[in-house]
Amino acid sequence: MRTGIATVCLSGTLEEKLRAAAKAGFGGVEIFETDLVTSSLSPEDVRLLAEDLGLGLDLYQPFRDLDSVPEELYRANLRRAEAKFGLMGRLGIETILVCSNVGTASIDDDALRTEQLHGLAELAADHGVKVAYEALAWGTYVNDYEHAWRLVADADHPSLGTCLDTFHILSRGWDTEPIEKIPGEKIFFVQVADAPKLSMDVLNWSRHYRVFPGEGQFDLPKFLGHVAHTGYNGPVSLEVFNDTFRQADVERTAVDAMRSLIWLEERTAQHVAAQRVAAEHDGALAAPAAKPAMPLRTLPEVAPPSGMNFAEVTAEDTHPLERLLAQLGFASQGEHRTKPVSLWTLGDARIVLNRQQARGVAPGISALAFDVDDAVKAVARASQLKAVPVARASQAGEEILQAVRAPDGTEVFLCQDARWTREFGGGEGEAAHDGDRSPSSVGSGARGGRARIDHINLAQPWQHYDEAVLFYSSTLALTPQPSQDVSSPSGLVRSQVMQTPLADGGRAVRLALNLAPWVRADSVRGTVFDTFAEHIAIEVPDLIAHAQACRRRGLPFLPIPDNYYEDLDARFELPPGKLAALREFDLLYDRDEHGEFLHFYTATVGSVFFEVVQRIDGYDGFGAPNAPVRHAVQHAAQHRGQR
Numbered sequence: 001m002r003t004g005i006a007t008v009c010l011s012g013t014l015e016e017k018l019r020a021a022a023k024a025g026f027g028g029v030e031i032f033e034t035d036l037v038t039s040s041l042s043p044e045d046v047r048l049l050a051e052d053l054g055l056g057l058d059l060y061q062p063f064r065d066l067d068s069v070p071e072e073l074y075r076a077n078l079r080r081a082e083a084k085f086g087l088m089g090r091l092g093i094e095t096i097l098v099c100s101n102v103g104t105a106s107i108d109d110d111a112l113r114t115e116q117l118h119g120l121a122e123l124a125a126d127h128g129v130k131v132a133y134e135a136l137a138w139g140t141y142v143n144d145y146e147h148a149w150r151l152v153a154d155a156d157h158p159s160l161g162t163c164l165d166t167f168h169i170l171s172r173g174w175d176t177e178p179i180e181k182i183p184g185e186k187i188f189f190v191q192v193a194d195a196p197k198l199s200m201d202v203l204n205w206s207r208h209y210r211v212f213p214g215e216g217q218f219d220l221p222k223f224l225g226h227v228a229h230t231g232y233n234g235p236v237s238l239e240v241f242n243d244t245f246r247q248a249d250v251e252r253t254a255v256d257a258m259r260s261l262i263w264l265e266e267r268t269a270q271h272v273a274a275q276r277v278a279a280e281h282d283g284a285l286a287a288p289a290a291k292p293a294m295p296l297r298t299l300p301e302v303a304p305p306s307g308m309n310f311a312e313v314t315a316e317d318t319h320p321l322e323r324l325l326a327q328l329g330f331a332s333q334g335e336h337r338t339k340p341v342s343l344w345t346l347g348d349a350r351i352v353l354n355r356q357q358a359r360g361v362a363p364g365i366s367a368l369a370f371d372v373d374d375a376v377k378a379v380a381r382a383s384q385l386k387a388v389p390v391a392r393a394s395q396a397g398e399e400i401l402q403a404v405r406a407p408d409g410t411e412v413f414l415c416q417d418a419r420w421t422r423e424f425g426g427g428e429g430e431a432a433h434d435g436d437r438s439p440s441s442v443g444s445g446a447r448g449g450r451a452r453i454d455h456i457n458l459a460q461p462w463q464h465y466d467e468a469v470l471f472y473s474s475t476l477a478l479t480p481q482p483s484q485d486v487s488s489p490s491g492l493v494r495s496q497v498m499q500t501p502l503a504d505g506g507r508a509v510r511l512a513l514n515l516a517p518w519v520r521a522d523s524v525r526g527t528v529f530d531t532f533a534e535h536i537a538i539e540v541p542d543l544i545a546h547a548q549a550c551r552r553r554g555l556p557f558l559p560i561p562d563n564y565y566e567d568l569d570a571r572f573e574l575p576p577g578k579l580a581a582l583r584e585f586d587l588l589y590d591r592d593e594h595g596e597f598l599h600f601y602t603a604t605v606g607s608v609f610f611e612v613v614q615r616i617d618g619y620d621g622f623g624a625p626n627a628p629v630r631h632a633v634q635h636a637a638q639h640r641g642q643r
C-alpha cells in the first residue's frame, strides 16, 4: 500500500513537514496550498527537496469552488486553475484535488456541472494534469461521493477522476458498499481520516476534530476493503485537520501518523481475508471475492496480554517508597544481583524500585510490564509499529527482558514469565501479612485469593492523548473504552481506559490514561511528569481486612471528606455498619450492574501513589464517581505541601 500524508496534518514549515514525513517513512505527500504559499522555498526547491528525501509529491490541494457557477465566474475559475496547473508543472505534481463548491455555487444543475468539470479536464489535459473531484460533506449541491462519481462518469474525460475521503463519506453516514462500483482507474486519490463520533456541524467537526486511523470511531478497514476491491492501487493518504496535531512536535506526530496507516493496512488485510473466507463459505451463493490489486501488509499478530507482570518506579531515593510498600503489606525480595534495583511483592503483584540513572528524579512510574505468549513476537510487532526497542545493559547469564519505549518514554516490557525475579535476593521473602490473604468472596481478579496488579493509571499530556490510545491498542491489542470526563480542582481530566476483554468474570489487564491539560506537552517520563500524580492499583481479596492491617502498619491513607459519606448514604442506602467501616478507614465505594467495588488510596510520594481495590461479583469499573473526590483531596494536600 502506498502511504501518504497531507502537509496540513503537521506543524512547522513546509520543509520541516517534508523532512518529518520522509523520516517517518511515508511514500508521498499532498501539498496543501497554504503550506506552499507561505514557504520561502521556490516550487523548484520543493521538488528537489522531495526528490532528495525520496518523497513523492502525489497531490496538490485544494482547488475550491469551481462548479455550479454562472459562465463568467466559471471563466475566471478556469484562469485561476490554469495558473495552478503551471505551478504544478514546476513542482512536478501530476494530480490536483478539486473539491465540490461550498462558497459560490448558485446553480443546481448536474448537466452544467458535468460540462464545467469536462471543460476543466480539457484544460488540465493540455497541461498534463489530472483532476480528482471530491465531494465535501458540506458541499452546497454536491456532498455525496456517489453524486461526485456520477458527475465524473458523465463528464467522461480521461483526465478527470474522483477523490474519496473517508471523512466526507463516513461523517454523513453514506453507505460504502457502492464504492465497489467505481472502476479503480477512475479513483484518482484516496484520503483517510478517522474521527470521534461527535454531534456538531460537519464543517467544524472536519476542520478541527479529525484524528489518525485507529484513534476515532469510523470503520476504516471496511471502507478501504471496498476501495481495494475496485483495483485502486494509488496512495492512501492521511488528511487529518486537527488543532492539536498542528501544534504538536512535527516528528512525533509524523510517527504517530505512520503508525496509524500501518495499523489500518493490517486491519484492512484482515477484513479482506475474513470477507474472502465468508465468501468461500457461501461459495454456492456468491463468487469468491477476487484478491485486491492493492498489496496489503500484515504484522506479527499478538493476543491481548494475559496479565500485568510488574510495574517499575524510578527514584533517586527509594526509602519513602519502601516504607509505603511495607505498610501496604509488600515484602522485599531484595536487591538485583548486579543492579541498583529492588523487588517488592504482595501475592502476584510485583513492584520494581529502580535507582539507576535516577539522579534528581522524584519517585514516578517508569515502566510497565505485560504478560504475553511470545515476547519476541510482541516486540517485533511493536517495532514494526514504530516503537523503539529498549536496550538495557545486562550481564552474562541474566534474564534478558524484551521491551519497547512508548511514545511518552514509558518502558513497556513484554514478559513470558517471572523468571527474572530469580535475579533478586537477600530480602525477607514472601511474608504472610495479616489480612492479605484471608479467603473471601473473591472478585474478578485476586485469583486464588492472591493479590495482583489491578490497573495502572498513567498521565498523558493532552497533545499526545490520541497517540497513546493508538500506541497501546495497536501494539498490545488493548481495547479502548469510551472516555469519561472527571472534574478536578485544576480542570477536567479525561480518563481513557484501555483493557483486555472480559474473561472468567474479570480482566487480565486494565490501563487507564489520564489526559490532564496541565501536564506539559514536552513532558518526558521521569522529568516533569511530577505535575500530575499517577498510580498503581493492587487488587486484594478482602479490602477491609487489608485496610485494618495497613493501618496497624501506619500507612498514610488519603483522607476522605465526611460529605462523601453522606452522599454515599443518600445514593446507596448502605447498612449503617458498612457505612461506618468505610468512614473509619477512608474507604470509597461504588456499585455497577455486576457487583460492588471497595477501594482506598495512599498519600503521594513524588508523583506516584497506590490504590488498593476489591472487586466483588465481577464489578467492572474503576470507581469513576469517586475520582473527583480523590482529585480534590490530593489537590488540597499538594497545596498544603507548597505553603
Ligand SMILES: O=C(O)c1ccc(O)c(O)c1
Pocket (backbone or CB within 6 Å): 061, 062, 097, 099, 134, 136, 165, 191, 206, 207, 239
Ligand atoms: O475543509 C476543507 O476545505 C477541505 C479541503 C480539502 C479536502 O480534501 C477536504 O477534505 C476538506
Ligand SMILES: [Mg+2]
Pocket (backbone or CB within 6 Å): 134, 165, 191, 239
Ligand atoms: Mg479531503
